[in-house]
Amino acid sequence: MTSIEHLAERQRAFAAERDWEQFHTPKNLAMALAGEAGELLAEFQWLTPEESTKVMDDPDAGNRVKSELADVFLYLTRLADVLGIDPIQAAHAKLDEGERRYDAATYRGSARKAPPLT
Template sequence: MTTDHLTAAVRAFAEERDWQQFHTPKNLAMALAGEVGELLAEFQWLTPEEAGRVMAAPDAGARVRAEIGDVMIYLTRLADVLGIDLVDAALTKLDEAATRYPVEQAKGSATKR
């Protein structure tokens, strides 16, 4: 499935339920933030090692997968409502980051510029 197919599926889901009236940018951004918070809660208090193995734990892995699904759905819907192409936005941001963090200066360093 492509991002276009996902966008169409999420849009259809909302339209079938007459939810587009509630899908304002503000509401979708707030819902997205809430879902990201639920994803973060799955990692809260885990050590870096435990976090790296979270998908190997059946229950925790299923919860993380579900929360990432929720995040993707809300992000996709928000981008659709705002008329933003997700892939284009991500690739543009990646190009900007490549300029800001050239390999020869950033490799192996977490320092922000």
């Protein structure tokens, strides 16, 4: 059992013990995920690019970032579980697509978008 599967099981049990499954619709979970992503973003909002790379050096800021990242990960994991999506498999499929769209020789060091796959 992967750690993500174990985490999804813990979340399922957590929600069931509190009778929260009724609230864990895909729409509600996606909205909560977006809200938590916004809270994570707020931790970086006014930092310079250099400061953002050192955020974990500050114990208070680092703890806030870690907490918000955990919230994002938990909502993402719960949403994937409710929808029956294996997030690891989906991520590998997305990386496979990226490798096809963005060959290293053409896109190395470039931030430009690739044209859609045909």
